[in-house]
Amino acid sequence: MAITQQSPRPERVFWTGNEAVAWAAVAAGAEIMCGYPITPQNEIMHTWVRLAHQYGLDFLQTEDELSAGFATLGGVLAGKVAFTATAGPGTVLMQEPLSMAEMMRLPVVVVVCQRGGPSTGTVIYSQQEVMLACFGGNGEGLRVVYAPATHQELYDYTIKAFRVAWKYRFPTIVLSDGYQAKMREALTVYRVEDQVRGEAYVGRPGVPGVARPPAHLRNTYNLEEELYDLLANYTTAFQEIQPRVGEWQEEDWQGAELLVVAHGVVTRAARAAVRELRGEGYPVGYFRPVTLRPFPAEVLRRWASLGGTMLVVESAAGQLRRLVAEALAGYGFRLEGLLRPGVGITPEEIVAVARGLLAAN
Amino acid sequence: MPRSWATENKPHRFCPGCGHPLALKALGEAVDDLDIQGRVIFGCDIGCSLLAWDFFNLDSVQTHHGRTIPVMVGMKRARPGLICVAYMGDGGGYAIGAQHLVSAALRHEQITVLLANNSIYAMTGGQMAPTTLPGQKTETTPFGRDPEKTGRPTRGPEMARLLGGEGVYAARGTVANVRQLKNYVKKALRHQMEGRGFSFVEALSTCPTNWRTGAAETWEWVEKKMPAEFPLGEFGGDAPDGRASRPESVLREGGGEG
Missing domain, CATH: 3.40.50.970 (Thiamin diphosphate (ThDP)-binding fold, Pyr/PP domains)
Structure with missing residues (x-):
């Protein structure tokens, strides 16, 4: 090994x-x-x-x-x-x-x-x-x-x-x-040359209160405004990292009348299904959020602004679909799901559902 | 005031007559006596103990539900040179976070737990605690705690010692005798510093606000009533049920030391 x-x-x-x-x-x-x-x-x-x-x-x-x-x-x-x-x-x-x-x-x-x-x-x-x-x-x-x-x-x-x-x-x-x-x-x-290094929050050198201020770290706040100000800073910081941290993959989303969206291991089946359908000439694309938080909505919004049908495929009863629906609220497109909570999903199942949706379009 | 207290945050935030400041005084003086202010990390929990999050000139971390114990466990394992103290109430230590106390004692985790036992949930408004005395009236036992229905009060130091055996230092002091309590806390800290295992000190404490008692009655309660249910002393030796082996002699010894 x-x-x-x-x-x-x-x-x-x-x-x-x-x-x-x-x-x-x-x-x-x-x-x-x-x-x-x-x-x-x-x-x-x-x-x-x-x-x-x-x-x-x-x-x-x-x-x-x-x-x-x-x-x-x-x-x-x-x-x-x-x-x-x-x-x-x-x-x-x-x-x-x-x-x-x-x-x-x-x-x-x-x-x-x-x-x-x-x-x-x-x-x-x-x-x-x-x-x-x-x-x-x-x-x-x-x-x-x-x-x-x-x-x-x-x-x-x-x-x-x-x-x-x-x-x-x-x-x-x-x-x-x-x-x-x-x-x-x-x-x-592979080996990582530049390994991650930690940084101490407590127990730094020097006697607290003498050589340096003590680290007083808490989870509790007394006032509504105190907590609000803290969370306002946090949520701003989180929004700011979104463009740098958010990641996605896509294939042929432009011009796709049907966009298949999946995450995690199900993307393997989704991608195979999309390739098969495209091989047959169907206008099908594929999108995958690699980060579920922050959710990479930009490409999806560009696609959604053109309209079409989206098929969310997941081994859950609509958890990814909820993230997508929230990210694309207000856009006019048809949102469908191939939702199989707790079981695996094959490319064949996706192809069959996608064919049905394409035929109905 | 102990040197390790943060004077700019005084007067403290506890109610008049509360036992917490006395328990924290015992801890502060123990830290001063052992000259370990630069090494101690103070963890406090939810409930009234959280009011101590900026109490000391010690690096301090506040969390909740007795999880102060695993936070300190992780910290101690990460940096064995630190002296980690988890401070909490009887609800955090004996009810919602009891598994952490049990497991820290069983594994001989090299941390010190100081637990204030005031026989009640105080911050939440006076509900029954694991330590509520039989017959004691609380908001959830308005007719008095019935041991037939809700069991007997938890005896933490006895339990910790019984679980962990020789690797555990366990004692019960009281805010009615701060000198003795400080002595126990010092022994507990030394136990950790010498790498001998888990150390646990329970401090019998007061809550006149939720007990709804005046000064005299409060003191009567903590000095007489509580020790009848929760024997003072150090726990260990060969007592099979984990009860204090010779609490009286230990009491004298504790009282005689500076």
């Missing part, structure tokens, strides 16, 4: 997505992982703990996801590059530490391996944690959310997640899923 930190040359490997995430975290410069067992996330911990042993990094198995999240934040506050990973009901519990990270602008990285819900659901797969990832918690969803679609992207975007989190100081989520977590796929791993 390749050792990314010691391997200067790019190397081809055949890993599960969870292995790719753990190795990417090491490559990025992560120093601490705290976690609690839940399927389909477990192999991120399994891989990390072995790598941590090898490289002198830290791992803590906590009593629950609350503790995993908050202990990760403790590591971040102490200045370490730290992350956690979870899924399903664990993602629900993770909202509490994520809210604290939003309130204190703590650069925590959380890898979410979506499983079927609600509740215990299945351990297998879904895309039902989009709203939780983007807007869970009692707040405003001030998070960056990446939705990788391949193992190469899991590796690339996990590294990027640490970089973006520490650069902009917003909690950052890598939104994986059970399929990506468990299947094996070829990818190229």
